[in-house]
Amino acid sequence: MAKDAISLWREYLQKIQSINKSIHARLLTDITGRNYTIVLELSYTNYADLEPAKCLLTRQDGWKEFYQQFIPLCEFSERTQYKLEIDF
Template identity: 35%
Template sequence: MILIRNIFQLKFGKAREAKEIWNEGKNTVEGFTKMNYRVLFDLVGDSYTMVLEVTADNLSAFEQQMQSNVGTDAWRNWYQKFIPLCESGRREIFTIVEENKL
């Protein structure tokens, strides 16, 4: 199992708008309903940081998830609204070695 962490450094004051656009996207982009994900916003540290964490069985499964999202008009239209809110972004991918869920 892997964890993919997409980290977006939002422009100053754009967190609320990013949350609104995320909510719009998760309801219109069908691929979002087929993923295990969490959305996080900073509490401390770098201000205006949004993180989209996704889990997948392996890199191949993640790549298939991405292709089913990125290839759609709905995703492209949503992404064009989201991108202007971002200063930068990066992706981190981890192997999940152990997990304890209470």
């Protein structure tokens, strides 16, 4: 299932990146835990853009169709927000 999920994300992110270069996303995987964890990292310049209604990624054509394909491959999800304090 993890390979299928990663393939789905790769295809969707490549498609979106070709349409909108302002969307910066990284897909990471946990290689040490008991479960296979996929992390989608998105960068925003301000906190207001974190709201789901303003998210550039989810407002793209094809998002709903993509996400419906991803849901059966996902055991659970959570949203964690981090603030970048230092970038070298």
